[in-house]
Amino acid sequence: MHIISPVLWEFLIRWLTNFALFPPEASTVAPQTDALYLFLVFISVIGCGIVTLLVVGFSIMFRHDRNPEATQIEGSTLLEATWTLIPLVLFMVVFVWGAVLYFRIYNPPKNAMNIYVVGKQWMWKAEHPGGQHEINGLHIPTGRPIQLTMISQDVFHSFSIPAFRVKREVIPGRYTTVWFEATQPGTYHLFCTQYCGTKHSAMIGDIVVLKPEAYEAWIESSTSGTSLAQNGERIFAALGCNACHNGNPDSRGPSLANVYGSKLQLTNGSLITADDAFLRDTILNPSMHVTQGFAPIMPTYQGQVSEEGLIDLVEYIKGLHSNDRIQQTLNTTQVSPAQSGTTASKVPGTVNQ
Amino acid sequence: MSTIVRLPDQKVATLPKRTFLNSEYGLKSWLLTGDHKRIAILYLISITFFFFIGGAFAALIRLELLTPQPDLMASDTYNKMFTMHGIIMVFLFLVPSVPATIGNFVIPIMVGARDLAFPKINLLSWYLYIFAGCFTLSALVLGGVDSGWTFTTPLSTHYLNTHVVTAGLGVFIAGFSSIFTGLNFIVTIHRMRAPGMTWFRLPLFCWSHYAASILMVLGTPVLAISLVLVILERTIGIGVFDPAKGGDPILFQHLFWFYSHPAVYIMILPGMGVISEVISTFSRKRVFGYTAVAFSSVAIALFGFFVWAHHMLIMGISNYSALVFSLLTMLVAVPSAIKIFNWAATLYKGSITFETPMLYAFGFMGLFTIGGMTGVFLGSLGMDIQLTETYFIVAHFHFVMVGGMLMAFLAGVHFWWPKMTGRMYPEGLSKLAALVTFIGFILTFFPQFIVGYLGMPRRYHAYPPEFQVLNVLSTAGATVLGIGYLLPMLYLTWSLKYGAIAGENPWQATGLEWQIQSPPLTENFTVTPIVDYEAYDYEWLANKTKHEVTTVG
Numbered sequence A: 001m002h003i004i005s006p007v008l009w010e011f012l013i014r015w016l017t018n019f020a021l022f023p024p025e026a027s028t029v030a031p032q033t034d035a036l037y038l039f040l041v042f043i044s045v046i047g048c049g050i051v052t053l054l055v056v057g058f059s060i061m062f063r064h065d066r067n068p069e070a071t072q073i074e075g076s077t078l079l080e081a082t083w084t085l086i087p088l089v090l091f092m093v094v095f096v097w098g099a100v101l102y103f104r105i106y107n108p109p110k111n112a113m114n115i116y117v118v119g120k121q122w123m124w125k126a127e128h129p130g131g132q133h134e135i136n137g138l139h140i141p142t143g144r145p146i147q148l149t150m151i152s153q154d155v156f157h158s159f160s161i162p163a164f165r166v167k168r169e170v171i172p173g174r175y176t177t178v179w180f181e182a183t184q185p186g187t188y189h190l191f192c193t194q195y196c197g198t199k200h201s202a203m204i205g206d207i208v209v210l211k212p213e214a215y216e217a218w219i220e221s222s223t224s225g226t227s228l229a230q231n232g233e234r235i236f237a238a239l240g241c242n243a244c245h246n247g248n249p250d251s252r253g254p255s256l257a258n259v260y261g262s263k264l265q266l267t268n269g270s271l272i273t274a275d276d277a278f279l280r281d282t283i284l285n286p287s288m289h290v291t292q293g294f295a296p297i298m299p300t301y302q303g304q305v306s307e308e309g310l311i312d313l314v315e316y317i318k319g320l321h322s323n324d325r326i327q328q329t330l331n332t333t334q335v336s337p338a339q340s341g342t343t344a345s346k347v348p349g350t351v352n353q
Numbered sequence B: 001m002s003t004i005v006r007l008p009d010q011k012v013a014t015l016p017k018r019t020f021l022n023s024e025y026g027l028k029s030w031l032l033t034g035d036h037k038r039i040a041i042l043y044l045i046s047i048t049f050f051f052f053i054g055g056a057f058a059a060l061i062r063l064e065l066l067t068p069q070p071d072l073m074a075s076d077t078y079n080k081m082f083t084m085h086g087i088i089m090v091f092l093f094l095v096p097s098v099p100a101t102i103g104n105f106v107i108p109i110m111v112g113a114r115d116l117a118f119p120k121i122n123l124l125s126w127y128l129y130i131f132a133g134c135f136t137l138s139a140l141v142l143g144g145v146d147s148g149w150t151f152t153t154p155l156s157t158h159y160l161n162t163h164v165v166t167a168g169l170g171v172f173i174a175g176f177s178s179i180f181t182g183l184n185f186i187v188t189i190h191r192m193r194a195p196g197m198t199w200f201r202l203p204l205f206c207w208s209h210y211a212a213s214i215l216m217v218l219g220t221p222v223l224a225i226s227l228v229l230v231i232l233e234r235t236i237g238i239g240v241f242d243p244a245k246g247g248d249p250i251l252f253q254h255l256f257w258f259y260s261h262p263a264v265y266i267m268i269l270p271g272m273g274v275i276s277e278v279i280s281t282f283s284r285k286r287v288f289g290y291t292a293v294a295f296s297s298v299a300i301a302l303f304g305f306f307v308w309a310h311h312m313l314i315m316g317i318s319n320y321s322a323l324v325f326s327l328l329t330m331l332v333a334v335p336s337a338i339k340i341f342n343w344a345a346t347l348y349k350g351s352i353t354f355e356t357p358m359l360y361a362f363g364f365m366g367l368f369t370i371g372g373m374t375g376v377f378l379g380s381l382g383m384d385i386q387l388t389e390t391y392f393i394v395a396h397f398h399f400v401m402v403g404g405m406l407m408a409f410l411a412g413v414h415f416w417w418p419k420m421t422g423r424m425y426p427e428g429l430s431k432l433a434a435l436v437t438f439i440g441f442i443l444t445f446f447p448q449f450i451v452g453y454l455g456m457p458r459r460y461h462a463y464p465p466e467f468q469v470l471n472v473l474s475t476a477g478a479t480v481l482g483i484g485y486l487l488p489m490l491y492l493t494w495s496l497k498y499g500a501i502a503g504e505n506p507w508q509a510t511g512l513e514w515q516i517q518s519p520p521l522t523e524n525f526t527v528t529p530i531v532d533y534e535a536y537d538y539e540w541l542a543n544k545t546k547h548e549v550t551t552v553g
Helices: A006-018 A030-061 A077-106 A212-221 A228-238 A276-284 A307-318 A324-335 A337-346 B027-031 B036-064 B075-094 B097-111 B119-141 B155-159 B164-191 B204-235 B249-283 B290-304 B319-347 B356-379 B381-387 B391-421 B427-453 B465-498 B538-546
Strands: A113-120 A123-127 A133-135 A137-141 A146-152 A157-161 A166-170 A176-180 A186-192 A205-210 A263-265 A271-273
Touching: A006 B465, A030 A077, A030 B319, A030 B356, A030 B381, A077 A176, A077 B319, A077 B356, A077 B381, A113 A137, A113 A157, A113 A307, A123 A137, A123 A307, A133 A137, A137 A212, A146 A157, A146 A166, A146 A307, A166 A176, A166 B381, A205 A212, A228 A307, A228 A324, A276 A307, B036 B075, B036 B097, B036 B119, B036 B391, B036 B465, B075 B119, B075 B164, B075 B249, B075 B391, B097 B119, B097 B164, B097 B204, B097 B249, B097 B391, B119 B164, B155 B164, B155 B204, B164 B204, B204 B249, B204 B290, B249 B290, B249 B319, B249 B356, B249 B391, B290 B319, B319 B356, B319 B381, B356 B381, B356 B391, B356 B427, B381 B427, B391 B427, B391 B465, B427 B465
Parallel strands: A113 A146, A137 A205
Antiparallel strands: A113 A123, A123 A133, A146 A176, A157 A166, A157 A186, A186 A205, A263 A271
16 A cells, blocks of 8 residues: 555654644743744745745856856846845844844743743753742743743853743852743743753743632642741751841841842942842852941851842842841850851751751 | 766776876875865865765754654663764764865865965864864763753753863864864965956955855854863853853853854855855856945854844843844844845856756755745744754755755765866766655655644654654655665766766866866966956856967866
8 A cells, every 4th residue: 555664654744743843832022922923934034035036036047058248247236236135135134133033032021920930951840939840841931921040050041932932041159030921821932942951851840820719729739838937947057147247237237137138338439239140149159249338357258049049139138128037046046156056057958067 | 867967088098197197195194184176075075985974973963853752762862862963963074064065175276375375273173173173072982961951051061970171172173173263264365366356356265265264263262162161061050051050041041042143154154155156157158246245244243143043032031132133033034035136047048958956956946945935934922933953954054054055065076076186977866866855855854844833842852743744754754865865875976987078177167276187286387377257257258269279187
């Protein structure tokens, strides 16, 4: 029956039934990216068509048999200006369109829900604010903008969800962000697209998009008991941050209540907005940004807190609106300072020395 | 189909008695030669050797990707395969391909000089190349390197235990070889032009090599610096790129791409020079808009230096610098478009014949147009987010580098083969090879655009099963492509002994190199030529040859 081998036949059938030119469109930005893609494909087809037409047409019209003598032509400024300006205008359209899209993909809306992602050789760890942890997976609801704040523990990785048309490099030592709003429930590919060593191609996962109700149910069922901020509070106490950052008038460090998002005056005179990256930097490299009115005496916590611990601390400080609980903890720990060392090693997120 | 080939009567034709090939004999006369033509031959042999090694890695990569599962080799082995493929193809094949072989051979003759400005430095640059090749091969033999050809930090500096330093040194040394070649071309084109050979009488091949040489001389030192920093960070642990020591891993990306983006123009510009010569010769017509084509090379070289950060658009550079680099990327696409249209317009009212170099040149125009247009996709900010680091980008740069540059290289090798060896290649077989290469190329790399948009990341050893069909097509194409590349090697070798005697100007081309015997004398010209005609002046050539009796021997 088959002229060709059954294996090949099977193969062709499978191809013809599953042939896809586009990944699924599962986010609000996906149709916009596809529109630009189609426009680019369109002008490419036109461009290649013109070049092919010219080359083939001239080859037939002016082949040596038909046209034994060439007519020498110096050039034509008008023609050259035409094929300089038309591509230039088209490229400018592509530039503006692409730039608008880029700003849309990389500037998150204010109300986005934040999820933290830590990349390491060779796995993705996602941390939901409520304390749900996931490895090589991410559960998200439809219809809600999600922002990912990402960092790598070792080498460059890249967080890519083709179905959402988003991708962002995950870099050691600094936070990068990306956002999206999923539209279609389903399971989609998550790839690491930056070469990161041996198991690069195994650093993949599933993005599970759920309807809001299903998402709520998932959140309920997979909580670990402590939220990121709660864990951050424990680390804050365990590392003794509260000894200085307690809001007392005579404390050696600035109060951290409501510090997130505020503008800070630094000793070098510059103004800086306290964002996630700023908070992380000041924990690891305190002398980089010293707030006006304080001495540069804070020690570095490099190597004492893991990336997850830092995320907990950042999340804790982000939600810190008063110093009451800090002072409360401070009073209890001062009663038995001998114990603080032992508790420190038990708090998840701190690194055992 | 008619041709313009004008060969001497094969029954009585003989090769010239004295040529650069038989002026001296023995291995020593080759290894210590100062003759640019002999050095070009040495380069041709050595880059062909490395091309087939790099090609063997490509074959193994495609074989592994036939199935979604990682079944042919271990992940580490696969990573070494694509790393070695990249390093060898970029630094040991593409960068020296046209300039060091064809450029070395014909540029001094084109400008009417006896040799390059610094013959000994030219020889040194070949030795450096061989030295670099030895380092790279020893990295390979000692157990390979798996950093990717981009040596991304901190992976390359802190997380790999393969031979990064050895391979890095290899690339470092290859860089100096490239700098010396560039330097030699710049000085030669500036200072050694024959009387009457003004800048605007230079063949466009010289212009594009001049532009590429500037990129080599100014860009390559930055690559050297970044590699030295990687090596120092890896061996003695200085903290330039390591964030834990206050370094910045993004800095490496800036330094590396500051060279490696201009490097793609180092690779493609000489190829464009070949295409200008070939298109003009086989349509018997001056290149349409000579000045526009000449200056577009310089414009590409100039803009090429200011677009490097488009390799980092998703790496967290500020949105506004992304804007600037995207805009400049769009601008650099324009001179390439000008060239394509000017070549197409050169055909208009020409008298076109279809010898093998012309077929390769047509292949170049088609594939380079696709490669260039998909470059616009990638330069467009929002689009780049979806496309970068996927197979789309792999397909894009293979269209430019393999579809463009390798086609141009083969066009050039066929075009100047009669001049280099004094013998013709077999025309029918070589046309077949050109066709096979074109078909094989499209089949290999076009499916990769689709699989890239679907999201398949590059450098993946295993991939989701739904991408298999496109990968099978690609592997099938690679097989065809492999045949397309093996054919020329076989018949060109055959032609060294059995090819028809070419005579001095089989193509009726206008360049100075075609007005001397093939193969040329060691000193190229017996008397210094005086140039009193424009480039691509076919009427001058017709007048010259009208009353001339073809004498050979």
